[in-house]
Amino acid sequence: MPKKKRIWYPGAVYHIMNRGNRRSDIFREEEDYQVYLDILKETMEKHSYILYAYCLMTNHVHMQMETRNIQIGTIMRDINLSYTKYFNNKYNFIGHLFQGRYRSEIIENDAYNLQTSRYIHRNPVEAAMVQMPVEYKWSSYDIYMGERQSEIVTDEKILGYFKESSRHLYKKYVELKLANQQIDEEIQKKMETE
Secondary structure (H helix, E strand, O other): OOOOOOOOOOOOEEEEEEEEHHHOOOOOOHHHHHHHHHHHHHHHHHHOOEEEEEEEOOOEEEEEEEOOOOOHHHHHHHHHHHHHHHHHHHHOOOOOOEOOOOEEEEEOOHHHHHHHHHHHHHHHHHOOOOOOHHHOOOEOHHHHOOOOOOOOEOOHHHHOOOHHHOHHHHHHHHHHHHHHHHHHHHHHHHHHHO
């Protein structure tokens, strides 16, 4: 059965998700995460795409990116091939690192663009790896919070949805539900002990 052709046009924005084969870890050591980020930078220099957000989880990756003149398939092929070569060489593996073809959802409006960045940045919290998004080292959230500079992430478009491109308002947008959940859990615990 032939693969379904992905929608692409210059300026297309995507939510990309790529999982390890059989849900296996694709990052085992800190060096692996850093190499993946280096590959994103190299691929960006070659293909000139815009990366709005990323989150590198242990067994999968989320990215929010905008293409320019190169199709998303070419960009992802180069990223996946480079990282697979690195990983297989380092860990003495042969074969597929990623589970089939990466998933992509095209983002065609501002609301979905903003929601996607929140979803990506909240991923480690939803996976119970950290309590707050800023605690997770391998996502772009700390860039949005102004805690780190980046050569690969462009935060202006997403922050531009908020008055005066406010990092504080973006933080509230991402973390408000999390804060309310924590308060509810604390109240529940207190009620159970009384």
